[in-house]
Amino acid sequence: MKITGGCFCSAIRYEAEVDENMVVICHCTDCQINSGTAYGVVVRVIDGKFNLVKGKISFFQKIADSGAKRDLGFCSNCGTRIFAKPDGDKNGVFGLRVGTVDQRANLIPKKQAFTKSALSWVFDISSIPKN
Ligand SMILES: [Zn+2]
Ligand SMILES: [Zn+2]
Secondary structure, three states: OEEEEEOOOOOOEEEEEEEEEEEEEEOOHHHHHHHOOOOEEEEEEEEEEEEEEEOOOEEEEEEOOOOOEEEEEEOOOOOOEEEEEEOOOOOOOOEEEHHHEOOHHHOOOOEEEOHHHOOOOHHHHHHOOOO
């Protein structure tokens, strides 16, 4: 599926092609902290199909306990996190943050990962009063 997106301040805009069957809710503690909220939601970009059309991506490199490095791309102006990918030009999962995608309403999660570290309330938010 072809999509477009960008950061909160609009300094960064991108276009990409994603696998809409690979939308994952990630409950890992990295995603909780780095997203500033309860969990991350990512969609896998098809290899080589991310194209920055405006702005400049800043990077923070996260080194996992396993030693694997991930490049976390974000906007240095507004702080929106855009994606996480393997370091340098290595192949691997390129996960785009679904909240930055213009068509995010059409990207429905198909799987949840790292549920062991999930916050206890996240699986039943339908019971929380709504206004
Ligand atoms: Zn921005
Ligand atoms: Zn995660």
